[in-house]
Amino acid sequence: MHLLWVWTVLSAAYTVLTEGCPVGCKCNHPTQVFCMSRKNPSFPRTIPPSTISLYLFENGISSVEESSFSGLWDLQLLDLSHNNLSNLPGGVFKTLTNLLNLDLSSNQITEISAETFQGLSRLERLYLNENQIRSIHPDAFRGLENLLELKLTKNQLVVHPAFSLPHLLLLDLSYNAIPVVRPEIFHARNIESLRLAGLGLKEVPSDLLNELKNLHELDLSDNHLTKVPSGLRGLTKLNLAGNMEISQLQPDDFSGLSRLQDLDLSRMSLRTLPKGLFQFTPRLYGVSLAQNPFNCVCLLSWLTEWLRVSGAALHRSDETRCHFPPKNAGKILRNLQNSDFGCPIPTTVFVPTTLALTSTAAPPTSTNPRTTYTPIDTTTTIAPNNPTEEPAVPTQYDQLCPPQTCLNGGFCRLDPLGEVKCECPLGFYGMYCEMLSADFSEPPEMELQxxxxxxxxxxxxxxxxxxxxxxxxxxxxxxxxxxxxxxxxxxxxxxxxxxxxxxxxxxxxxxxxxxxxxxxxxxxxxxxxxxxxxxxxSPTPSAHITQTKEGSLTLVLVPAVAAGILLLVVIVSAICYTRRRREKAQSCENAGPLELEGVKTGLVEKGELKKLSESPSGTERGWESEEPLMDSSRVGNNNETPTGRLPHSYF
Structure with missing residues (x-):
């Protein structure tokens, strides 16, 4: 009897828990309803009134009405992402007074009116990314004073939306078509994370950054910036990736970022980095420099040492490679040693006391060491014998540029600071003579070397x-x-x-x-x-020596046979000449093939020579000895293999 009573209670409880669960949905908990991938364009019915979290993504829903949410007084999370919503009626969510999270991303919404979010006074997170929103009413976010996160990524906005959101912490406007961001439209001074990637920005007003006193993360990637924005303060994360117009950085570009921890400088046009670039960022633990055309010469050698000493992580190190000079092209930058950058070896040069002095003080009585830099395999010139001549003291960076550093025929040299300087030919300019002047429509003709x-x-x-x-x-x-x-x-x-x-x-x-x-x-x-x-x-000198016995016999017989044939020709010629004079007739008609006429018309003709070459007899094969004998181990055409052409080397 007792067991029957327990079974009755459990059955009643199960009925209460599962009552009203929509068809095709899963109600594991009385406060959570999961309707995933139903592919049903209609809004589900009979949603339990106790629902707190309602997930309706990938259902193919094309429209919602205010009645769709009737009775859901306790709802706090509504996920309508990845549906086919194109229009949101005014006040459609006004009954959801306790809603905290609203996800409308990946729909087809085109417009946000002033009444769209009416009644959502407690809303904290609003996701509208990946829609087709072209316009947002200036009063669309009025009343959302508790909003913490607003995402409008990948829409079709051309004008920055206006709002007054005093508690907003995250604003994402990335990948719209907003070329100018004006400081006066921001009424959200507490923003911690600002994402402005892919807007087409050419500059960021310093007033904008100065107003955001609480800003910690700034994403300016994939824009058209030509330099690092000024006024950067207090950031812990900065993303400048994809700004291809930035080709040079200054040592003080990050001077105000003492708390910076993560920096992304990938996919830019950086060929070098100035020494001391990270001296103002002692807390930097991660940096990305991938996909930059780095010129790995001595000027950049400090970077690998800084990475080792600072312990900072180089993100995507396999994609951080050298572009110049050719000897380092394609190599992973972090794996290079100091010598790989072509840096000179520091040496000590002793300058004798006979050097001329510019001051009037008496010359020292001892030899003073002076530390300088000299090229590898280059001898240092000691002081001249004539004390009145200028001493030949090596300069600090007396080394040649790596080959092919300057483009389009430019001449490369290193200045006293060791920096690469290219003297460009007429019609070209740029750090490496890579830019073509406007007065020259075509670059000079190149040649394949x-x-x-x-x-x-x-x-x-x-x-x-x-x-x-x-x-x-x-x-x-x-x-x-x-x-x-x-x-x-x-x-x-x-x-x-x-x-x-x-x-x-x-x-x-x-x-x-x-x-x-x-x-x-x-x-x-x-x-x-x-x-x-x-x-x-050239023929191999030992080719005639390393022959077989048969080949050696041929070499001996060839001169003897040739001499015998020549003697026979002379004798036959003499006989014919004598017969002609005596008989004055065609006494030579029956002469053998080696008589004068036969030799003249036979051996001289190509046909007879060919027959002699093809004859299997050792004597006639002697004509082939005029060509160098080939070593039996050689291959006639080393460009062919049984499987095709020989593989070619990349190096």
Missing amino acids: VLEKTSSSLKVDLQSYIQSKNDLPGLRLTVQNLSGLDNRPDTYQLPSTLPHYTLKGLNSNSTYRICLGSMRDISGETELCSEAQTMGE
Whole structure:
């Protein structure tokens, strides 16, 4: 009897818990309803009045009405994301007076009216990202004084919405078309996280940042900024990634960011970073420098040491690689040693007391050491014998620029501070002469350079072509043998990160036409072509020595046979000449094939020579000895293998 009573109570409780759960939904808890992926355009009915959290995402719902939420007085979370909502009637949510979180992201909403969010006085989080919102009424957010987060990412806004939200902590306006952000429209001075990525901003007003005293996170990625905004204060996270117009940074750009912990400088146009750039950010524990065209010369060598000493994490280190010079191109920057940057080795140079002094003081009586920098494998010049001459003391950075640092024929040098300076030819400008002046519509004609030549290979320079192009998907290298019978071109697909490429398995003493172009350019209009000749291959000195016994016998018989034939020709000629004079008739008509007429019309003709070459007899095969004997171990054409052409090396 007791068990029956318990069973009755449990059954009644289960009935209460599951009563009113919509079809296709799951009500695991009396306060939570999950209606996921129902693919039903109608709003679900019979939602339990005790529901606190209602999840209706991916249901295909196309419209909602005020009656849809009737009786849901306790509702605090409403998720209507990933549906087909395009219009929100005014006051549709006004009965949800206790609602704290409203997610309307990933719908097709185009407009926010003044009455859309009427009655949501307790709302804290409003997500409207990834819609098609073009306009927002100035009074749309009136009454939402408790709002903490507002997300409007990826809409079609062209004007910044106006609002007065005193407690707002997060504002996300990213990836709209708002080219100008005005400080006066912000009435939310307590914002901690401001996201303005992908708006097309060319500058950020310093007044805007000065007003936001509580700002900790600032996202300005994927804009058109030309420099780091001024007035940055108190930030812990700064994102400047994707601002391709920024090619240089100044040492004091982050001077006001003593609390900065995370910095993103990826996908910019940075070729170098000034030493001391992070001296004002002692708390920096993570930095991203990926996808920048770094020039890994001595000027940048301080970075790897700073990463080691500071302990800061280099995010996406595999994507942080060198672009110049060619010897470091493609290498991971963090893995480079100080010597890899081409830095000079510090040495001590002793300057004798005979050096001329500019002051009137008496010269010292001892030799004073002076520390300077000299290039590797370069001897230091000691003081001259004549004390009146200027002493030859090495400069602090007396080293040559890495090869191909300057583009378009520019001349490279290092200034006294060790910084790279390019003297550009007429018509070009920029740090590396990479920019074309407006007065010159076309750059000077480039030539495809062949760096090394051997009898079977050609090393082709790719770096010059890569530097002159932007966004290369890949390279197309075409090779055509102009000296052989087969003039069909061969095409190779190469990555656009190689400084050079070696063509192997070529024929010796042959002229090749080499063309380099982009994989995207099918027409070949932007191809860079050149002709180069492989070196001739000299015979191996030991070729005649390392023959078999049969080959050696042939070498001995060839001169003897040739001499015998020549003697026989002379004798036959004499006999015929004598018969002609005596008989004055056709006494030589029956002469053998080795008589005078036969020799003249037989051996001299190509046909007879060919027969002699093809004859299996050892004597007649002696004519082949005029050509150098080939070593039996050699391969006639090393450009072919049983499976096709020999693989080519990238290096």
